[in-house]
Amino acid sequence: MAEAVRGFPAAGARAAIGEVLKRELEGVQYQGDRMAELGRAVGAQINERLAAEAGLERYKFVTSVTIFQNTGQGAHMGCTAVWDPAADVALQETFTSDSIRCVAAVFAVCVY
Incomplete structure (x- = not known):
């Protein structure tokens, strides 16, 4: 998903x-x-959490969370929706345990 958007702290948002x-x-x-x-x-x-992060005050967030049972199967998820490539960004983060796998996709849209 998009990484290089002017002024958007993608690494910090992904960590959050x-x-x-x-x-x-x-x-x-x-x-x-x-x-x-x-x-x-x-x-x-x-x-x-993202709304409270410094530097993200001008963004609105749309978040999609998918949780499914982890039985050793493979799974891929991809999505994108960038309305203004200079300001908007899409991020994806995954959590995996012995029992579950979760993919969170977040669309950050800059409010002008």
Whole structure:
């Protein structure tokens, strides 16, 4: 996903996303009937964390969190939606444990 956007601290934002994923998902066992609710909660935590990060005050965030059971299968996810390539960015971070795999895609849209 896009990395080089003028003024957007992609490395810091990606680290913040990774911290939320680890905090919220470490030790969680896959339970199919509660993963949708957990995904919504993790997405809300990511949005709150990014909104509080210094340097991201002018951005709105759209976050998609997908959680699925980790049974050793391979999986790839890709997406992009950049409305203004000079200001907007898409980031992706993955969390994996013995039980689950989670992919969080975040679209950061600059508010002019």
